[in-house]
Amino acid sequence: MKAEMALGRIHAMLLAGAALLSIGAAAPRGIGWNSVINPGADGSHIMGNPDARVRITEYVSYTCKACSAFAIQSEGPLRIGYISSGKVSFEVRHVLQGPIDLTIAMLAECGPKDRFFMRHTGFLRRQASWIKPLATASALQKQRWQYGTLAQRNRAVARDFGLYDLLEGMGTDRSVTDRCLTDAAMAERITAQSNASKALNITDQPGLAINEALLGGVTTWAALRPHIDKRL
Secondary structure, three states, X not given: OHHHHHHHHHHHHHHHHHHHHOOOOOOOOOOOHHHOEEEXXXXXXXXXXXXXXXXXXXXXXXXXXXXXXXXHHHHHHHHHHOHHXXXXXXXXXXXXXXXXXXXXXXXXXXXXXXXXXXXXXXXXXXXHHHOHHHHOOOHHHHHHHHOOOHHHXXXXXXXXXXXXXXXXXXXXXXXXXXXXXXXXXHHHHHHHHHHHHHOOOOOOOOEEEEOOEEOOOOOOHHHHHHHHHOOO
């Protein structure tokens, strides 16, 4: 509970900081650019000014350790220092590495769209905790994650990794979570998005691009920041 309250305070601070630091393009009246969320062409999620000069895309897997590190490193500096200005936007695109990724991607998209980034970052920031059962899972558990109906597979992953409780802590009721886990249309859309991402032959985790040009070898906030700065 303390961790959830702390995360809520972090997001409140980010939104407040956006209002104080916003420069350049004007955000919709009464809000900062880092609270503006728009859908991408195939269901991706874009934070910030849709006409930003610098458009960052992250190709992300929720089971990728480096993706978790990037989320922790970049959340505050990127949202407050760059996205709030209206000059930078940030898009998240799913890359599925297995059944766990699909389940969590569906849960990240479960609920109000304007809170997608809260759920997305929440899963990545807590990855070291929820992923622990992967190291001790039995062969039977792993089979349940891969075989059966979509609902059976997703619910097995959600139970084994404590995702029901984690999402409830982010404000999503268990009954809503359960409905999302059975949403075949959502699963198909996320899988198609992942397939399109994989077709780009991205070799880095996370994969990062600026204005649709992949940045080879750039996987950390420290490495990405200079690329942003030289384009502003």
